[in-house]
Every structure is written in C-alpha cells, then in structure tokens.
Amino acid sequence: MTEKKNDCVFSKVSRQHRPSVHFTPPTGFMNDPNGLVFDGAQYHLYYQHNPSAAYSADICWGHATSTDLLSWKDQPIALPNTVDGQAFSGCALLDHENSSGLFANCHGTNLVALYTRSLPTRQSQYLAISHNNGQSFEEYPGNPVLDIDNPNFRDPQVIYHAPSRKWVMVIAEVEKHRIGFYGSTDLIHWTHLSHFGPAGLPTVNYECPNLVQVRDESGDLRWVLFVSINPGSPMGGSVTQYFIGDFDGAVFTPSDGILRLFDFAKDSYAMQVYSNLPAGEAVTLAWMGNWQYCQELPTQDWRGAMSLPRDLSIRQDPNGYPRLVQKPRGVEKLRRALSCEHAVYLPKDTHRTVSLPKGKAIEVVIRLTADEPRQTETTQTGFQSNRFELAFANDEGEKLSVGYDLSSTQIWLDRSKLRGFDHPFFTGRFAAPINTAFYDNARSLDLHLFLDGCAFEVYANEHLETGTALVYPEKPLDMLRLSTEGLGFTIDSLETYTLDKTMRRDTL
Ligand code: FRU
Numbered sequence: 001m002t003e004k005k006n007d008c009v010f011s012k013v014s015r016q017h018r019p020s021v022h023f024t025p026p027t028g029f030m031n032d033p034n035g036l037v038f039d040g041a042q043y044h045l046y047y048q049h050n051p052s053a054a055y056s057a058d059i060c061w062g063h064a065t066s067t068d069l070l071s072w073k074d075q076p077i078a079l080p081n082t083v084d085g086q087a088f089s090g091c092a093l094l095d096h097e098n099s100s101g102l103f104a105n106c107h108g109t110n111l112v113a114l115y116t117r118s119l120p121t122r123q124s125q126y127l128a129i130s131h132n133n134g135q136s137f138e139e140y141p142g143n144p145v146l147d148i149d150n151p152n153f154r155d156p157q158v159i160y161h162a163p164s165r166k167w168v169m170v171i172a173e174v175e176k177h178r179i180g181f182y183g184s185t186d187l188i189h190w191t192h193l194s195h196f197g198p199a200g201l202p203t204v205n206y207e208c209p210n211l212v213q214v215r216d217e218s219g220d221l222r223w224v225l226f227v228s229i230n231p232g233s234p235m236g237g238s239v240t241q242y243f244i245g246d247f248d249g250a251v252f253t254p255s256d257g258i259l260r261l262f263d264f265a266k267d268s269y270a271m272q273v274y275s276n277l278p279a280g281e282a283v284t285l286a287w288m289g290n291w292q293y294c295q296e297l298p299t300q301d302w303r304g305a306m307s308l309p310r311d312l313s314i315r316q317d318p319n320g321y322p323r324l325v326q327k328p329r330g331v332e333k334l335r336r337a338l339s340c341e342h343a344v345y346l347p348k349d350t351h352r353t354v355s356l357p358k359g360k361a362i363e364v365v366i367r368l369t370a371d372e373p374r375q376t377e378t379t380q381t382g383f384q385s386n387r388f389e390l391a392f393a394n395d396e397g398e399k400l401s402v403g404y405d406l407s408s409t410q411i412w413l414d415r416s417k418l419r420g421f422d423h424p425f426f427t428g429r430f431a432a433p434i435n436t437a438f439y440d441n442a443r444s445l446d447l448h449l450f451l452d453g454c455a456f457e458v459y460a461n462e463h464l465e466t467g468t469a470l471v472y473p474e475k476p477l478d479m480l481r482l483s484t485e486g487l488g489f490t491i492d493s494l495e496t497y498t499l500d501k502t503m504r505r506d507t508l
Helices: 002-017 375-380
Strands: 028-038 043-050 060-066 073-079 086-094 111-119 122-130 153-161 166-173 178-184 191-196 205-215 221-230 239-247 252-254 269-273 283-288 310-316 322-328 335-346 351-355 361-370 387-393 399-405 410-417 429-433 444-452 455-460 465-470 479-485 489-499
Touching: 028 060, 028 111, 028 269, 028 283, 043 073, 043 086, 043 283, 060 086, 073 111, 086 122, 111 153, 122 153, 153 205, 166 205, 178 205, 205 269, 205 310, 221 252, 221 269, 221 310, 239 269, 283 465, 322 455, 335 351, 335 479, 361 387, 387 444, 399 444, 399 455, 410 455, 410 465, 429 465, 444 489, 479 489
Parallel strands: 028 086, 086 153
Antiparallel strands: 028 043, 043 060, 060 073, 086 111, 111 122, 153 166, 166 178, 178 191, 205 221, 221 239, 239 252, 269 283, 283 310, 310 322, 335 489, 351 479, 361 444, 361 489, 387 399, 387 479, 399 410, 410 429, 444 455, 455 465
C-alpha cells in the first residue's frame, strides 16, 4: 500500500518537473548529447541513455529525430550496451565520398558513428555504419579502430579538415588532462597528430572535446575547442571550458591565454555542435546536468534534459577579446504572447506582480535602464545597494530569481529559495559580470529567460552570458514579480510568452 502511494508521489513529482519544450528521455537516465548530425532533412539527437533506470548504468545510445530541433520524435535505441562495453559518448557524421569504403555508394546518407566502448579496464574507439538513415547501426567487424590500451580514453569527435584532405579526431586523454588529435583518410586507420593541454582549469577529468568553426561578427570562421571537465568547475562539479584559436589540420593553437567558460551556472555540460550544417552555422545542444547530483534528482522516473538548441557565434568584447554568443534557436514560432509592455517605470523600493499560467514553458525578454544613482543617499545611509530583481515565485514563499546589481554591474541567478531538491552539491547562487560597454546607456541591461519545468536558461548582456540551471520548486511558480531596491528602473521593454508544448510525454 505504502509502496503504491510512494510510486504515485514520485510520478507526480516527475510530471511536475518535466519540461514541455526541452528534450527529455521517455524514461530512465540521459546525459551527454551524442552523434549530433544533420542528414540534409532531419536532425539526429543521439544521447547517453539508460532506459531501465534513472541513473548511469548499462549505457546505450538513445535516439530522437527532428526537423526543427524543438519537436522530437523518439526512435529505437541506436547503439546498445554490448559485451564489448557500454556505448559511451561519440559523434556521427556523413561519409559523403565513401572514404571508408564501407558503403555501396557515394552521396547516399552514409551515416557513420564513432564512439567509445567502455569496459572497466579499457576504453577504445569503435566505428559503426548505418544503412537506414541512422535508425540502427552495424558495427565495423575490425573494431576497435583506435585503442591505446588505456582505461580512460574516450569521447571521439570527428570532423573533415578540407585543406589537409583528411578526417581529424579530437578525443579526451581523460586523466592526462589533455585532448588528443588523430588523423585518418578512411575513418578506420588513425595516426596521432598532436595533443592540446593541460590547459585552463586544473581538474580531475577531461571529457567530450569538440572542435568546431564558429563565425565571428566580421564573417570570419574561427576555430573553437570545447573541453568539458569534471569535477573541477569553479561553481562545483562539471563545466565546459573553451579556447579560441587556430587549427592547421594537426595542431590547435589558442590565440590567447584566456580561460573562458561556456556557462556561469552549474547545469550545462558535454555540449556538442551539429555536424553537416551549412558552413558557418554552429548549433549546439548541451546536457542540462552536473555529475555532482544528476543521479539523485527528484524526478525518479526520468532524469536528464537537453538545453534549448543554440546558435553559436563570436563577438569581440569592448576590450578586443573574442567571446562566444549563445542564442536560443527557433523558439519564436512556439510563442503565444502573454504581455508586451514598453517604457514602464518602476519607482525605487517597489514591486509589481503578474500571474503566470501553471504548467507552461515561459519565455521572458526584458530590457531595463536604471535611474542615475544619487550620490547623497549613498553617503547618508552607508552603502546603498541598487538592484533590480525578476522572480518567478509562488504563494508558498518559493522564489527563483535573476537580478541585476547596478553598483557592481553583476547579475545573479538564485535558485536557493526553491524547496523541491536538497543536496549538498545542489548549490543555489551564481553570478556573472555584465559588460555595460555593449549598451548605449551604461545603466542598461537585457535579459532573455526560459523557465520550462526543471529547465531554466538565462541569457544576458546581448547573449554573451549564459546561465543554465536545473530548478525544482515544490509548488509551481505561478507569479512573475519585478522589484527594485535603492533606485527606480525603467522597463524599456518587457515581453512574456508561453511556448507551445513540443515534447509529448503525457503518458508518463
Ligand atoms: C561525460 C561522460 C563522458 C562519457 C559519458 C558516459 O558526461 O562522462 O566522458 O563518455 O559521460 O555516459
């Protein structure tokens, strides 16, 4: 009897937190996106998956397809867990010219997967090909195609480097804290080219490298090397760092010594960029999760979500350093307007509350400008904090907030006042600096937010700062509250939307 009741409670919690737009697995556990490839008609999303339980074990490749990266159709398991090992992370690509010689023709949908088979004592790289457009794969009989007799050597990503007319694999030499580069003309025989690292954060494991070209604002393509590390994030646990530089077909050389992070919060990891997109397009999905707590999240029927698809580009910051811009892609078509306001003034120390529909994905786009701070007040009363806060809240006192501290020009993301998940590593508050030189007025800020079940995404400062966080309120957050402290703020524009559901998981 008690067991039955607990089951009901668990599945209610699982339903309450399930996003309606962000991709989640039908059941069981999901971590990294794998094999992101556009086959000319469909986007494939393979992912690390345990269909039988909501924790990491017996990992295989789950699979879903989409024509817009937002509405996904579940497909059968694409790569099973076998006696050769679990099917760990890897990539998929199109072998247009049949350079592997494994297909009957050139120019078909010659889909190849390269991934890690993981045994407790050995991780080696496998190749598999698909004859049915990625629905299932046949393993190459000569596997493994790359094996250096190492238990921690994984997550290959392969690109075609046209100038040197070869395939290049980037792969994590996990415990050496470096990325290996290998070259091949047939995807089967690989020779070592170079390695990169240790670089950036001192850490325990390097994982899931991705080498991609991203367009900058002058139209040039820049090489970017993404390296996911775990643990060792300054925020705790898992984080992705990236380096911008040059790649000559063998060696990656960063253009400066700057360490850049992909996200300022805790739940964006193991991102991959789609292969076979038109030149200059770089579309990414990241796993919304962190190894510190991903196997203990309160949704016991399923665990793991993907970020929204995001377009990547590069923009120079006012000091001349290139930075990654992440923009959610294609969500406009899902919008239903809730409100649209312009030039609304919110005097200092006041708030405004509007109600939100329950159980819907919400998008908020806001631009605001603070009043000029007044010097006299600061000197009379000691330090005067000047803040604006936007909070998703409920009557039970729960609150998820994003705010701007004008005095220090930083934003915060605060999930600490939600009560649905308590874990020593599930820390609550994150911050990011705002570069005011991007605005006409140095007291301005723009925010772009998505709250969708347990998935919360914050884009700020012209999409140069991204904060991705899992959030677990006990009760739905059905109010949006804007408040000021110390100063008045003009809300230059505020748009709120619900987003049409794209994920159909009603049966669960
Ligand atoms: C990253 C990772 C990869 C590995 C996979 C296993 O999250 O640890 O290095 O291939 O997950 O599921």
